[in-house]
Amino acid sequence: MNESQLSFACPVPAAHDSDVVLLAHGEGGLLSRRLIQQRISPRFANQWLQSAPDAAQLLALQQPVVISTDSFVVSPLFFPGGDIGKLSVFGTTNDLAMVGARPRFLTLSLIMEEGMPLATLDRVLDSIAQAANSLHVAVVAGDTKVVPRGSCDGLFINTTGLGEQLFDAPPDATQLVPGDVIIASGPIASHGMAVLNARDQMGFDPPPASDCASLWPAVLALHDAGLTPRALRDATRGGVTAVLHEWAEVCNQSLKIDEMSLPVLPQVRAACELLGLDPLHVANEGMMLVAIPPHQVESTLYVLRRASPTTAQATVIGVVEPPGTFPVTVRRALGRRQPLDEPIGAPLPRIC
Amino acid sequence: MKYLEEYRDPAAARSLIAAIRQTVRRGKRTPWTIMEVCGGQTHGLLRYGIDEELRDCVELIHGPGCPVCVTGLDAINLAQQLAQQSNVLLCSFGDMLRVPGSCGSLLDVRANGGNVRGVYSPLDAVQLARQQPQTEVVFFAVGFETTAPATALAVLQAAALGLANFSMLVAHVRVQPAMQAVMQSPNCRINGFLAAGHVCTVMGYESYHAFCQQFGVPVVITGFEPIDLLQGILACVQQLESHTTRVENCYQRSVQLHGNRQAQDVVGQVYRVCDQTWRGLGKLPQGGLTLREEYAAFDANKRFAATSQPEPLESAICPSGQVLSGQIKPPECPHFGVDCTPLHPLGAPMVSTEGACAAYYRYRAPHTVPLNQELLR
Numbered sequence: 084m085n086e087s088q089l090s091f092a093c094p095v096p097a098a099h100d101s102d103v104v105l106l107a108h109g110e111g112g113l114l115s116r117r118l119i120q121q122r123i124s125p126r127f128a129n130q131w132l133q134s135a136p137d138a139a140q141l142l143a144l145q146q147p148v149v150i151s152t153d154s155f156v157v158s159p160l161f162f163p164g165g166d167i168g169k170l171s172v173f174g175t176t177n178d179l180a181m182v183g184a185r186p187r188f189l190t191l192s193l194i195m196e197e198g199m200p201l202a203t204l205d206r207v208l209d210s211i212a213q214a215a216n217s218l219h220v221a222v223v224a225g226d227t228k229v230v231p232r233g234s235c236d237g238l239f240i241n242t243t244g245l246g247e248q249l250f251d252a253p254p255d256a257t258q259l260v261p262g263d264v265i266i267a268s269g270p271i272a273s274h275g276m277a278v279l280n281a282r283d284q285m286g287f288d289p290p291p292a293s294d295c296a297s298l299w300p301a302v303l304a305l306h307d308a309g310l311t312p313r314a315l316r317d318a319t320r321g322g323v324t325a326v327l328h329e330w331a332e333v334c335n336q337s338l339k340i341d342e343m344s345l346p347v348l349p350q351v352r353a354a355c356e357l358l359g360l361d362p363l364h365v366a367n368e369g370m371m372l373v374a375i376p377p378h379q380v381e382s383t384l385y386v387l388r389r390a391s392p393t394t395a396q397a398t399v400i401g402v403v404e405p406p407g408t409f410p411v412t413v414r415r416a417l418g419r420r421q422p423l424d425e426p427i428g429a430p431l432p433r434i435c
Numbered sequence: 436m437k438y439l440e441e442y443r444d445p446a447a448a449r450s451l452i453a454a455i456r457q458t459v460r461r462g463k464r465t466p467w468t469i470m471e472v473c474g475g476q477t478h479g480l481l482r483y484g485i486d487e488e489l490r491d492c493v494e495l496i497h498g499p500g501c502p503v504c505v506t507g508l509d510a511i512n513l514a515q516q517l518a519q520q521s522n523v524l525l526c527s528f529g530d531m532l533r534v535p536g537s538c539g540s541l542l543d544v545r546a547n548g549g550n551v552r553g554v555y556s557p558l559d560a561v562q563l564a565r566q567q568p569q570t571e572v573v574f575f576a577v578g579f580e581t582t583a584p585a586t587a588l589a590v591l592q593a594a595a596l597g598l599a600n601f602s603m604l605v606a607h608v609r610v611q612p613a614m615q616a617v618m619q620s621p622n623c624r625i626n627g628f629l630a631a632g633h634v635c636t637v638m639g640y641e642s643y644h645a646f647c648q649q650f651g652v653p654v655v656i657t658g659f660e661p662i663d664l665l666q667g668i669l670a671c672v673q674q675l676e677s678h679t680t681r682v683e684n685c686y687q688r689s690v691q692l693h694g695n696r697q698a699q700d701v702v703g704q705v706y707r708v709c710d711q712t713w714r715g716l717g718k719l720p721q722g723g724l725t726l727r728e729e730y731a732a733f734d735a736n737k738r739f740a741a742t743s744q745p746e747p748l749e750s751a752i753c754p755s756g757q758v759l760s761g762q763i764k765p766p767e768c769p770h771f772g773v774d775c776t777p778l779h780p781l782g783a784p785m786v787s788t789e790g791a792c793a794a795y796y797r798y799r800a801p802h803t804v805p806l807n808q809e810l811l812r
Contacts, residue, residue, distance in 0.1 A: 283555060356439065359788060416443045417661055419484030424797045
């Protein structure tokens with residue numbers, strides 16, 4: 084037995100120096116307060132967070148208030164093109180943008196897994212701050228909880244966004260009429276394939292990168308140019324197909340798209356081909372479908388392509404037709420028109 | 436992926452379609468019936484509408500080459516049973532997890548607390564066994580000669596690592612015995628075959644010469660893209676119209692006469708040919724692969740004491756056997772699109788992304804209404 088094994092150790096753990104998240108960080112005591120004071124508040128410095136009450140009193144907005152909430156559970160937390168933090172800001176604010184609301188305020192709820200490195204939390208918080216700043220959105224309230232190891236996958240985030248209605252965007256697709264043109268604001272399927280590749284370490288090279296981005300600049304540009312979309316929708320889970328089916332059902336028309344005109348980046352297409360997934364079914368996080376009257380098509384494309392990097396490759400993918408046998412059809416490469424099915428469940432890769 | 440674009444070129448496809456129509460002699464009353472063996476080919480044909488384009492001169496019959504559709508029900512039931520044992524992690528390819536056994540699918544087992552994981556490669560399962568030495572990792576090895584080399588490699592790797600907690604439930608199937616069974620079925624009306632390009636990439640196509648002579652049908656090794664498929668069909672009807680019967684390789688960019696010897700060696704080292712029960716087709720002589728005695732330690736069948744299993748009863752109303760052997764087409768089934776859909780499948784061909792019923796449901800939107808001619812223009 085050597086000397087070091089005989090030495091006395093202080094029985095009080097030096098928990099506040101931990102470099103991982105502890106259950107105590109969520110208990111509301113000293114560690115909770117320090118976590119907020121040292122890591123969260125400084126990143127979102129604003130008048131509402133200064134006094135740290137449990138609720139923020141917001142200024143009365145001049146326009147009607149729009150609210151939206153979303154939870155984020157993506158795994159892995161970081162992937163090419165984005166991370167859970169950036170996603171939690173743009174995901175919620177894009178929902179506001181789709182109805183013509185300028186994002187103004189955000190709440191931020193963090194559910195952390197015991198044992199997550201605090202360095203990981205710092206990276207995510209930096210990303211949230213950067214995304215929120217880029218939109219001039221203030222994070223005005225929040226909450227932190229810690230759950231025991233194994234109870235969540237690292238970090239879950241919920242954000243609620245408040246926006247002010249700057250203009251009336253169509254709330255749904257009831258206004259679609261035959262002849263309207265459907266535009267995809269950018270390449271499709273990038274986000275879903277980026278996350279799948281990162282999650283399962285598939286090693287696609289170059290790796291597909293997520294399109295995670297704000298669509299507000301593009302929506303605002305359309306409005307400022309006097310354009311009047313008949314419907315706007317960010318094509319997140321379920322991909323382009325889910326939006327088209329929802330629109331077709333709501334407007335009771337038939338939507339017709341052209342497979343050859345779908346914008347898909349080469350590395351994304353390659354990954355989809357290899358796994359047997361249809362890019363039309365794969366999720367996006369910075370891509371919207373815009374339905375526009377035919378006479379506004381050229382100007383819409385012009386405006387979108389200049390509005391933001393994420394909409395620089397906006398392109399026409401289809402048209403609205405009178406109701407037909409099928410709600411949504413796709414013209415395949417060889418020219419035949421087929422019904423486009425809705426995705427069922429999570430897409431699973433084929434085996435050979 | 437630029438590489439693929441030339442095999443989807445609309446102009447080239449149109450000229451091949453015209454060539455097929457010209458080759459089939461005028462006045463032929465009934466179309467030639469050609470079976471595409473592989474489920475991937477079925478999907479290609481339906482996705483691009485090739486079967487409809489050629490309807491007047493070629494009838495395409497969809498073969499049994501969907502690996503998860505033909506995996507025996509007893510094997511699926513056993514996999515589910517293993518997945519419910521504490522301390523077992525059952526892994527398989529994603530597609531396999533959705534296929535219904537006698538009591539739901541592996542995904543249902545997972546939802547009810549079973550330990551099931553989808554992996555992209557059998558080697559991932561070996562890796563899991565290394566990472567979790569206290570867990571019994573069982574890989575459910577399904578598929579044709581295309582997946583067998585990878586699963587064989589997993590066994591060799593586990594053996595080299597001396598892993599005592601890795602085993603496999605082997606339900607591999609072989610293509611050619613199924614083609615023979617189809618030809619020997621009483622109602623067979625097949626004039627020619629499009630053989631599965633990927634299986635031939637591994638196994639070569641020497642063995643098809645004897646098959647060709649035995650049954651007097653052309654066998655054309657065919658790929659999966661529209662141009663590949665059309666080239667295969669053209670070669671097949673050229674043979675049929677000129678009364679020749681031979682093996683022809685129309686997938687030369689992938690397939691060589693002797694196949695991939697290295698892959699065959701690995702398969703031969705680990706597996707031996709055995710009789711195998713195919714879902715829908717029954718027990719086929721030499722229809723599958725099983726682990727050799729030297730690798731019995733990795734055989735989950737032997738490692739886990741068999742407990743009472745549910746009787747491998749098929750749905751009484753699902754005629755999947757007739758679909759898998761090409762006797763009927765999915766829309767001819769009274770349940771297709773009515774009480775059998777991908778959300779509520781009655782049989783495996785509606786589940787798998789490569790199943791014939793799923794292909795019709797997806798690309799023909801069953802619902803049995805003929806395609807609107809206006810939309811087709």
